[in-house]
Amino acid sequence: HAFVHHIIRTRSIDTALVSHSALAYSALQSIKTQFPEVQVVNIAHNDFRGGWLKYANELKQYMDMHVGVNTGIANILVEEFRIPRESVTVIKNGVDTRATFNPDRYESTTVLRDLKVPCDKKIVMWIGRLSEEKLPLDFVRLASIFRDDERYFFALFGAGDLRQEVLEKSHTLPNFRLFDCTDRVPELLKSTHVLVLTSKIEGMPIVILEAQAM
Numbered sequence: 001h002a003f004v005h006h007i008i009r010t011r012s013i014d015t016a017l018v019s020h021s022a023l024a025y026s027a028l029q030s031i032k033t034q035f036p037e038v039q040v041v042n043i044a045h046n047d048f049r050g051g052w053l054k055y056a057n058e059l060k061q062y063m064d065m066h067v068g069v070n071t072g073i074a075n076i077l078v079e080e081f082r083i084p085r086e087s088v089t090v091i092k093n094g095v096d097t098r099a100t101f102n103p104d105r106y107e108s109t110t111v112l113r114d115l116k117v118p119c120d121k122k123i124v125m126w127i128g129r130l131s132e133e134k135l136p137l138d139f140v141r142l143a144s145i146f147r148d149d150e151r152y153f154f155a156l157f158g159a160g161d162l163r164q165e166v167l168e169k170s171h172t173l174p175n176f177r178l179f180d181c182t183d184r185v186p187e188l189l190k191s192t193h194v195l196v197l198t199s200k201i202e203g204m205p206i207v208i209l210e211a212q213a214m
Helices: 002-011 022-034 054-058 071-080 110-114 136-145 163-170 185-191 206-213
Strands: 015-018 039-044 065-068 088-090 122-129 152-159 176-179
Touching (some): 002 022, 039 054, 071 088, 110 185, 122 185, 136 176, 152 163, 185 206
Parallel strands (some): 015 039, 039 065, 065 088, 122 152
16 A cells, blocks of 8 residues: 555645545555544445445444435445444436537437448437446347347447347347447437446446436
8 A cells, every 4th residue: 555655745635535446445544643633524325235335334433424326325324333423425427418418519429420320210228337337238138129120220339248148149230239348428329319237236327417417
């Protein structure tokens, strides 16, 4: 943890924001020991007790403030983990609807043409991290069910550990294509007809908020 300590010392850090980071959680005890004046704020994004949320309980003595992205998570912190109510707050996820996620800024078919996605079909889209908890293979199975229905095209955008498996399971599907991560998410959401979320666990999924904005 020497690097973390170096950053705190040389940058005069007074507040550390922690969010689902194994490195940060492993360093908390040493941080609070060597830099007791540093205020640690932990953000909890979902209510899965066996995931990152458990650290809010196991390491609560090294945390000064807890943020839940919804009231359900905040209630878990207070009622189950016995964290004082005054140390817990709710800050809901949000998106910029005036600039980035403003549908008036985008033409709905431009990004589809650029990516060679058929504009004459209903677009069913999945955007996210290709990891076990996100269940991208469920989206591939959905596309397989509709493989002979020419009305729909399934587009998956993302990267992660399951990318190769997604490729292997989908390479014979005529109605499916896997894309890399992209910075054109607002345009994609403007152009899609259906957004699919297959995650095992979520707190307040930002992609849903983004889709609603578009």
